[in-house]
Amino acid sequence: MSLLTSPSGALLAAAADEAAPAVSDSRLIIAAVIGIAVIVALIVWVKLHPFLSLMLGAGVLAVAAGVSYVDAFTSFSTGLGTTVAGVGILIALGAIIGKLLIDSGGADQIVDTVLAKTPAKRLPWAIAFAAFIIGIPLFFEVGVVLLIPVVMLVARRSKVSMIVVGIPALAGLSALHGLVPPHPGPLIAIDALGADLGLTLGLGLLVAIPTVAISGPLLAKPMARWVPLEPPTEILGGADRDEDARKPSFGIAITVVLLPVVLMLARTLAETIGFQDSGVGQVLDFVGTPLVALLITALASLVLLGTAMGQTRSAVSKLVDSSFAPIASILLIVGAGGGFKQTLVDSGVGDVIAKGLENAPISPLLAAWLVAVLIRVATGSATVATVTAAGIVAPLAEGLSPTHVALMVLAIGAGSVFLSHVNDAGFWLVKEYFKMTVGQTFKTWSLMECVLSVVALGCVMLLSLII
Helix, strand or coil: CCCCHHHHHHHHHHHHHHCCCCHHHHHHHHHHHHHHHHCCCCCCCCCHHHHHHHHHHHHHHHHHCCCCCCCHHHHHHHHHCCCHHHHHHHHHHHHHHHHHHHHHHHHHHHHHHHHCCHHHHHHHHHHHHHHHHHHHCCCHHHHHHHHHHHHHHHHHHHHHHHHHHHHHHHHHHHHHHHHHCCHHHHHHHHHHCCHHHHHHHHHHHHHHHHHHHHHHHHHHHHHHHHCCCCCCCCCCCCCCCCCCCCCCCHHHHHHHHHHHHHHHHHHHHHHHHHHHCHHHHHHHHHHHCCCHHHHHHHHHHHHHHCCHHCCHHHHHHHHHHHHHHHHHHHHHHHHHHHHHHHHHHHHHHHHHHHHHHHHHHHHHHHHHHHHHHHHHHCCCHHHHHHHHHHHHHHHHCCCCHHHHHHHHHHHHHHHHCCCCCCCHHHHHHHHHCCCCCCHHHHHHHHHHHHHHHHHHHHHHHHHHHHH
């Protein structure tokens, strides 16, 4: 008697049928709409934390798609665990590096060095460059808190509007946040789509350069005329620094920032050229693995930005410990996004939506951008937009070349920063720092985010025609 015809086999078959119910495509589409609507409503109107909103949305989607109540959160739990295991460690290592850069004065040293060598008329470009560099390892909110006091000081000394130097800084930080790993959004999209991290990193930096130039220094000039702001009279937070404290040199600070980038790009270069099987290639393959590259950089930062600066090992250990608390919420949101993505996949919703998008008369890259834009505008969260859009369009990545999968990650990242408005915490953060009205914030920050998103998409589409 075969397994399937035995009593136990019959039970297994019945369980399989129950686990994968035959439901119509229309029901799955409705389930997806309901699940996403629940997430949006809970975040926007109920003001529930995105972690809980994503969890509840995943449960509602699963039940609406025909999954039993008992198993409603099974896929969510699996996806959360897988995502945190794959991405959470990278985020934690990035947080360590960022914390040491800030507390050692390394980030300040980078900014001060760039500004000291820049004539007044080039200040917007210098600020954008500084934001671009320190934005690689730092989360957006941390970069804002770090850079804005510097921007205010520059604006006051140069007697120029905050818009002139502030918008370039925000453009640099926002572009890196949306496009370049190890930021949480790009990392989760890379994981969901199966993209190559080193390749995505290289293309992300390539896209970010013209994107920051256009949406930052070039756009800031007309914006300063539309929204005239007086130079700030006081400096908020971060201005009071211990000038006698020992700081790392510019060379050391920039080495820590660029080390993981160089390691990961070297690995990608070795694979592209085709010498990854050689002795040197195998070494580059190992040290360029994202986890190893960030681990090496984190360990190097403990020495270069910690003990070498006179810190005791105990003090450095405490700094590492304090770096984890601020990322707890980010880890949970990213993990919940992975759980929601897995629910989409296991219920069959992802395949149905992907087939619809695949048959639509638009590029898969544009489709990915549009999905991210819709979720971003609805929820106000770039991270939620990225993780949700990545789960929806992941099946579209199947069959694409590695470069186009990487470009799809960037298209999602570009869409995730579109139109920051009143449901985005970043909107209010910028408004309060710049002391603008809601209308002025829309004319500057919100417009800059839209331009940044569209320019990044344009660069992605252009690259898709070339590579």
